[in-house]
Amino acid sequence: MFNLSKRAQLCATTALVAFVNMTHGAYAQQTDDEDILGTIVLGESKREVQTDTAVPSTVVDQEEIEDRQAGTVAELIDTVPGVTLVNGSTAAGSGINIRGYGANSTFGTDQKVLIQIDGATKGSEELYRIGTQLYTDPYLYKQVEVLRGTIGSFEYGSGVFGGVVLLETIDASDLTGGEIGFTGRQTLEFTSNGNGVSSSTTLAWQPSTDLEFLINYTRRMLDTREDGNGVDINPLAGDINDPSYLLKAKYTFGANRDQSVTFSYAKTQQEQFDVPYDTFGTTAFGNVDRLIENEVATLRYNFDPADRDWLNLTAELTYSDELVLSEAVAGPNPLLDADNRYQTTTFRIKNTALFSTGAIDHELRTGVEFIHRKRQDETAGSAPGGTKETVALFVVDEMQIGERWTITPALRYENQTITEDPANGTARFDKDGLMGGISARYAFADGWAVFGSAAYTENLPIVDDINNAALINQSERGSTYEIGVSFDRADVFAGGDQLAFKLNYYSTRLWDLTTYRSFAPGGSTVSIEREGIELEAAYAMANGFYMDANAHISNGQATIETGAVSDWAQNPQDTLRLTLGKKFSDELDVSWEIEAAKRYDEGGTVSPGYGVHNLRATYAPQQGVLRGTEIRIGIENVMDKAYQPRLSTRNATGRNFKVSLSKTF
Template identity: 30%
Template sequence: MRSGPTILAILMGTTPLAAQQAPAPEAILLDPIVLRAGTERVASSVPQSVTVVDQAALDDLAPGSIGDVLAQVPGVSNTGGAGFFGQGFNIRGFGSSGTAASEAGIVQLIDGERKYFESYRQGSLFVEPDFLKRVEVLRGPGSSTLYGAGALGGVIAMETIDAGDLIAEGRTSGGRVRLGYASNPDTGFGSVAWGWRPTEGFEAVTAFAYRHLGDTKAPDGTTTVRSNSDTPNLLLKARQQMGDHYLEGSYLQMEARGDNQDFNQLEGAQPGLFPGFTGWGVGDILTRDQTTRLVWGYDPANPLIDAKVTLSYSNTIKDVRQGDDPDEPILDSLLGRRDYALWKLRGENVADISGAGYGHFLTVGIEASEQDRSSTTLASSHPEAMTRQAAVYALSELDFGALTVNTGLRYTRQKTEPKDSVTVTDDSLSTNALEPQIAAMYRLTDQWSVFGSAALVKRVPTVDELYDSGTGRIISGASPDLTEETGKNIEIGVSYAGTDLFATGDQAAVKVTLFRNHIDDMIIRTNAPFPNPSYVNVDRAYLRGGEIEASYAGGGWQLGASVSVVQGRDQDGTDLDTLPNNRLMMQASYQATPSLRLGARSTLAAGRDKPEADRRSGYGVHDIFATWAPQSGVVQGTEISLGIDNVTDRDYVPATWLTGPAPGRNVKLTLTRSF
């Protein structure tokens, strides 16, 4: 059974240091620490707008893609398409509508390792959702200090399962088997995960998942995106404790082999999009995403030392070949293999320098990385380049009585060099970025807190933005004279969490966040012909808005609601074309019996005017779900989940999508057996 305090944790994101050091009411103790906002010991006191999607919420969603998970987070919108391979994201208006470089202002992490892929109409993030145990979304640039320059929109941090998530208390091993089906996109799914802890100092986990992906259909029954692929996925993790030292290793791989798969995984074939255009074509497409980590840690009794060094390698590959249908060819310039190989070395230490009456943690780190972007087909729309980066950073987290003050500073040097295949220019770009931030929270009472923050963030132009000179049928000039974007973000907010409001043992939480982001030299695509550059800097742009999150738990009911609003204009007063729908999201679930839980979700979105395009109408989408988990007998440990997304088969197009429609009704059935 999912606990009410967990919902409070999702919406609160704040806990005084004292609550971590001494017994407190159950709702406070179960407020989950936000792993990615600072040190685990004090991260939940960081004054930042945060949403945590935990394992219980993931089980409710039964997601078929990472987009299904993030669609439930206020302030986050999908910018890709309906297919598994068309996922891209927008946070608070950062992230364009599915084209290259769309997530440059968002940091995407899997087990702490950054993921970034940009290739024309090919999606940007490829994740097996069954391997996830929690997803944290930290909205705004407050996490740039720890996770990289340019996080104007925020951070999406995904954590994969560990052995401890599979092993029951008192046992040395355990696991689960899961089977699933979804009707839209047409999906067959199976997975097995096993954890092993033979000794106190060693543990390991192995997980394998397999998906067969078919077609995604619109509400009228027409096929929009053909995924047509078999997708085996693998996760391996191990940890060995050796006194004060420990070693961790992990390997994560998703591999999909498409057969006559739509090249354009955002919108499908789209014949007739241009005069005489027969469509983007179908191909035999390999998608492979790999993440490898090796971590050495040292955590002695000395409070000044909690150090770890991480060496990681990440690579995302798309290999596109012509399909079997001669009537649906792919343009020659879009064929071939495109790689993003990233090596990174990172060292970090967290020092506990607390004293009498105050808590103080100081995180200091250094990292260096090299990304090799390569392509076997010389295409102006996918330029090859090397990007080398070095950074140092420090984050101070001070908790003094009712006041928490966090200050951070990150300095980054980056050099981007085009390879010889880039003929429009041989200019490299060297940049320096200094990013300071300060945030504070004051606890007015045990229930009420106020907070505010200010951050200066700089986003360096991406390879596509610098050297792209061709997209689709438009040939433009390169943009080597681009300068970095500079974002000045201010946030204020208030939060409340209390118990015993209407009945003994009930809980409620409300959190309100308002933000304003002033961006100098914002980078936008021109879509202009040669000799105009593909991208230019806009003098100024402004984004402002807010989020309200609220929840209540009591009497077997769990209720939640959120509102997210964002507006954005350039210096001429023109609306930005990256703005999402303003949305109200609601969820309710009821524990009818110890074994049966019923629930529903609704998203109500306002319409949005699109510059140089038709208005995107508002919409309402409703989902229902039920879970049966017997608590005794031979079927104990079995869970059956049934869900229906878009129950009314609503035809709609989110404002951040290039085109639509979004998928029609989707029926999902999942069977899980723990052992």
């Protein structure tokens, strides 16, 4: 184990102190004139800090999704501490890295970050040089939650060392408000950098209070973007022309309307011609014509009777189909002609029971999952086919002891069987794992709380290793320890204000690694140790002023087979993001944001530091002919700075003007 440098600890402390000082200074400058600004939503910033849980959780809600005008889902969560994007502005080549795990420049994922859409698990295995498989559009979603680390992952999967990304699609009742009738929403968005045009049409209908339907059609078109120097970013990759669809229906029934059935279906397509096979742009393998399709379907039943606290049952069937078809432009090529397809079917039963045992109140969540995952065989041999069948059980007991203590133990057991594609052989491999953790939180009476957790998980073997006898029977293992402090209280510096922050330290150790292999003998990474500090803070005043801040400071080391130790190749840069804004009644919201990264200079690798400014304004008239209209204007990278975030293989986008027009009718 190793310790954060004194410099890193000092930076974290300084960021926290500076935040408190800035909030106090802002209060000192308010005047009596602010009373004439109209009705202000008290104590509300752009993002709520999740101070009521020991899990490092960040929620990006519908309002923030719209405010950020993101072009990809990855761009929605790059504001979360610990999250780093690999080429975040490119749909095909982008990837999500959390706490140093996830996407890298070789594979779109290392199976250590889990992604679910409406309960359906997404993501490829070791899909070579094609990036992430999170091909979907932000307009389809009303909430994205990021659970960092391991402790909150046991309800969702195994092998989660980086974190979990949970996406929830919009419902018809989000537009209708539960009222009978028809509601629609049309959004048009224009971006200057790349001449982007997006259109999202959502129609919601409730023929009765028990039945609701929603349909969304989104089309996003984007030409080649330029960096801050005016140089095209990946000009050979072609234009983006992505249609996305969402269909959703819900029926509520039962004597007390305590049962419901929900169906959702989402699909996104992307088609490119004569583009490099390597979406990261690091190696010239040749060009391909490529079709990408991503489908998700969920059928969910819920039974939540009001007179039985011990019963809140959910049964759901999910299906995910991720398809990447490639064809070499210059003629047959085993690598370039590789087609990749992952089809995952999951049946899950989960119950939440509320009960008490003496002085302890329990929220017991139990569940069982049956997962069938098929990987299409690629005749070139670079992506061996097969199936993985998994049975998983999980138990999470959130125990409230009095008004102060919350203790949550969690367990997950998985048993999986990998079977080789019959066209290649009859190999069959079984593996199981027991994993779990415990978190504890103590809340003081004055808004302060302290928390900590310990967790262990295993990443079971993958189909990709079915032909490697040394790896197919080996699970990757890892432990994570966290400790932190939070504060959440109103009327801190002035009447009607609200201050919340959460400071968290984590330490992870991974061993028995099989993912990070090297062609050089003895050069494969076998263990990793990382630690870091995450800060999230929010402050809002009764006069409409608000502030959001988050920071992530970390380092890590890797050990290879020879025993040599060096800095982990996927260490992210230390980052700080600060937003200052003001809400003028319910109609106008203006904000300035700075995203900054510290220079990374470890182990001979240099990633220059940078600071980028963004401006945003939202105007939502509350009366008159424009009522129901929202106008958003944003300027990203105001100074047109040329920079390349660490872990990315290309420069980021230069100055970009964005205008969005939305109308609800």
